[in-house]
Amino acid sequence: MGGKGIERSILLFVPWGMATLFQSDALLSYWIAYLGSFVIFALTLTGWVRAIPDDRPFGEQLMRPLFILHIIFAGYMCCTSVFYLLDTLGYESFVKLPSTILDKAKLASVAQCQRYYCLAHASFISGVLMFMKYPKKKKYFIETTAIADLLMKVALIAFPVASLFMRLPGLSQFYFQFSSLSFIAGTLALAFAIPLKKAVNTLICAFLYAFNFYLALISGFKEPIIISIMVLGIFLYPNYKKFVLVVFLPLLFVCFLILPAYVNSFRATAWSGDTDADDAAQQSLDVALEGGNDNWDFLVYRLSEIDMFITFTQSTPSAVPYYGTQLLKQSAIVVVPRVFWPGKPITEALVMERVYNAGVINRLSNVSAKPAYVVDAYLSWGAPGIFIALFLYGAIAQIISIKAEELFGGYILGTALMFSGLFQIFWRGLSFEFIINSVFWSYVSMLAIFQVLRSRGILKKV
Template identity: 65%
Template sequence: MANKQKLERYLVLYLPWLFASIFRADAVLSYMIAWLGSLLIFYISLTGWVKPLPQDRSFSEQLMRPLFIMQIIFAGFMCCTSIFYFLDILGYSDFQKTNSIILTDQTRLMFTAQCQRYYSLAHASFVTGILVFMKYPEEKKYYIEKEALANLLLRVAVISFPVSIAFLKIPGLSQFYYQLSSLSFIAGTLALAFAIPLNKSLNTIICTVLYLFNLYQAFHSGYKEPVIISIMVLGVFLYPNYKKIITVTFIPLLLAAFLLLPTYVTNFRQNAWSGDVDVEESSQLALDATLNNDNDDSNWSFFVYRLSEIDMFITFAQSTPQNVDYYGVKLLEQSLIAIVPRVFWPGKPVTEDLVMERVYDAGVANRLSNVSAKPAFVVDAYLSGGLIGIFIILFAYGATAQLISIKAEQLFGGYILGTALIFSGLFQIFWRGLSFEFLINSVFWSYITMIIIQKILLGTAFLKRI
């Protein structure tokens, strides 16, 4: 009876997709069922209704595990941000009806509902993959002394950053730059969260400088994600010790970031990427424009066409399989090619070119245009095999992330070093869900890097066998 009930609870994850499919004739109703269904999936999975949450740590002390932060970022971005696009189709701008006379584009509306149903199925399958393999705690084989943890985190942050810069300078090995740079950021942020409650003044000062430097870089990257992630990660790490303060301060900060960053990023790119103004001046001009509301209509356009990727998904759904057949395992084969470092294969096909071929074939971008429009992970899953492709590949996606998190905790003596540092630092690409070739390449080499770091920590006696 227990197993039957357990299976039934997993099946509830798929009810939003099922009901949205049943009512597909009404595009508005179908979309809303699928969209609200993701909120239901969040609720029943994060509260432990489908499967009990791990009991080895409190809720606030395991937020970096895949079920929590990874699901919130990956599935939240994938499934929830399309609401602005949907409202835009219905004639809304800034949540106000602009013109009731203009007729709704029924074809666009129908495909929007269709893609939202795909998102709902992807969310359910992804969460199923996580929950099936979510088995904590694992038997510990290694440990680190608590007194050494704060200093180790600081050392990882300080050492991994220059090493990442070195990889950036070596032809063919630049992909390791992103892994180690992310690891440095996570380590520094985690070290700061450890140093503050322990009253380690020197550690706190050094970590604060590192964090502010990373935040400075995020603001000058021309992208909104690094800034939002910088704020969110620090809040998550500090939350267990300062629940009330973090709730009162970081939630408004995140909301402000979502509201103001679109205008800032738009203005920054216009100035910095044109080549006429340097980065510092571009940042100042963008900040002034944001605070003075010089670009009032940029936010809605940003939310509709850039915050969500459903517009691109619709174009792919219109062309596949009607004009372009499903790719089957071709994209996975191309991902195996991408894994080989260019230093060992100088003539290796450019990964960007491989990805852009399906973009051009679907008519998302013109071959003569100078744009980069890489499909999201769920789109590649759809292109590989439609509904079945989404179900199988997103299940594997969630399962792989979960199994790597568990492996990291085994190798590094538990949650803090295993998931909070190594998994979140080296495998942060799981949060974003990029195209197959970029994601599989990054995950493969991040896994190798994880093994190497573990051997280094064992060799330096920071990590000890039980």
């Protein structure tokens, strides 16, 4: 990044600085930080801070970190807390309740966490922009005519490989990598097959997509459903721009409206053990479409993670000191596969210990409440920790994306397939132990797949 780009990147921190300056007015401070994230989106996605790479048309590079990772990760982290704020101000289902007594201390905590989110957003995208320089010359290439078939083969092979890892003791963590890779490969293959009018490929890939969408529906989580629709729309966009804009954007909006009710109903029905997943999905879909479930609690407490973040900020550092490098040391332990260390501490137990220490949930509770990446950054070193950890988050994601394109001959196999498939955990921003472990072994998997494709002559050196 040149001098001008660095100067403009510094301006991304202005919303956080202004929000901090006005922190004595909690509501004003919140809105400055909240709207500041939209300013950051505007300045970066338009290419004002640093020019968008010109090696491909805009619509054909949407899977790069600047776009989909940025929108999903930062958008979820920074833009979903508004419902929690409204609830704090005394609103319910967007209606102000009479005789509401404002909790000023809670409002101040909401504003504080939103300022941390704004700082995290600016730091993260600065890391992406700092290293966003894709190579003009390719080191490896694959025949263009072979890409569509290769994508379908990857989808068909990756799924049974994922299932195999799930059954091997100590190696189940690789299941999630290859399962995600199979989904991305199948969806990308479908987007390739349709315009090429390859009937067999289209039929097989459509079946794979439908099967993955079904798994998303019965997962009990909203993210896989939204991602399934979003990814297909992004892959179809270069060839069917109007269709995607007219169909997929409204579809995503509808999902946002009905998924809270669907997920709430599905969990209550299927997870009780009284109803199988198929019947629960059908019943929950009926409930969601009929509007028979109130979404407000979902929007306030489950769509955003700010409630948990507030609890952590209230205990650290006042009651629980900053963790320093402890979480990084625990992450190094987690990286060792259990197959080589059967007695390795359970990752979930390591993560939950700080949840219990903060009083987020009781030790006797059977609930899981893992902190987000930004929360772990705060717990480690406070605001400076957020700046450093989130900058590294963006920088590492961007560096891996560039490496993937270097190894696999460009954007299609590099970023769209390998980076989006193996490193989808970047979209979610989980706890340090989970994210560091997954990224490390996903990188190893990427290098192994590269060697396989090179040895079989599929990837050729320029």
